[in-house]
Amino acid sequence: MKIEHFVAQSEGTWRSMRSSHSLAFQQFEEVLSEIHIKKVTPEEPEVIELLKSSAKQDCIPVSPFTMEWKAESDWESDDPSAVASGCCLLVPIPASTERGVILRSLGYAEAQEAISNYQFLSDGTFVLSTKYGQSLAEERIWFVSKHVRCRSSVIRTSEGSGVLQTSFASEVRQLTE
Template structure:
């Protein structure tokens, strides 16, 4: 698996069911999400701006940029249990070689500001993503069970890596348009 294959296989609309365990708050959370992943044109001005504002050189060879949008309903919304969380981010892969590289994200997974992550693929095609934030480290794994089903797990650690703050597991099923 390489990043182009991974992005191509991820495009589309997904229904996600995620269970999370917040060790910091001693709380379980169930989240249902609608996720849409669309390919972006490499000349997109938001992509050029994100690269300019990153630590990557301006001549970075990025490929397969995409946009991810989501709407999520959680059973752990303290103020309003019917509240829907939504958002989007642009993700720009910059391969180092066939199985590893960097990702620029307009919004991070654990903290809401631009993030730079490193990625790699295991021999079985599992995508491993690690992002170092100011307050935490996020590690994600995404793997395809079949063409239309994928799984995702994540662990959020303290910035020193000494303690686990949160863990989650999601199964995601592609919406097939008939």
């Protein structure tokens, strides 16, 4: 199962450099952060709870994991609602080797529970699409080496095809001695 492999590759602590582009205002924003990705067991009460609240209790989750992040600097942000740290539970439910859905306890574009569709492109790039109330987000993650991955996102309005914001993160695995 590709998603299992992807989660296993992603596990660990990552140092992230992230740039976001606000297209309408041509504004840049830069954030340095640390990200922890950790597998949890499918029997975890939080996993069962999230399956239930998404009416997916009859589905079989594969490689659920948590993602924790902590920003170290956000010196150019002028958005007071920017969240400096947080934690999110992600529960993949594959439909096939290439695609499926991921339940998220916290969305990426909006802070609410969300269900994302995922698929793997022909070169292994992981693409995640999420529909929120006001917006659509597409995220892509690809490994450029074992310890370096790239992550991009595009957020657009759910009505029409206006692109609001893009972002790009370069993530380097922190190796512990």
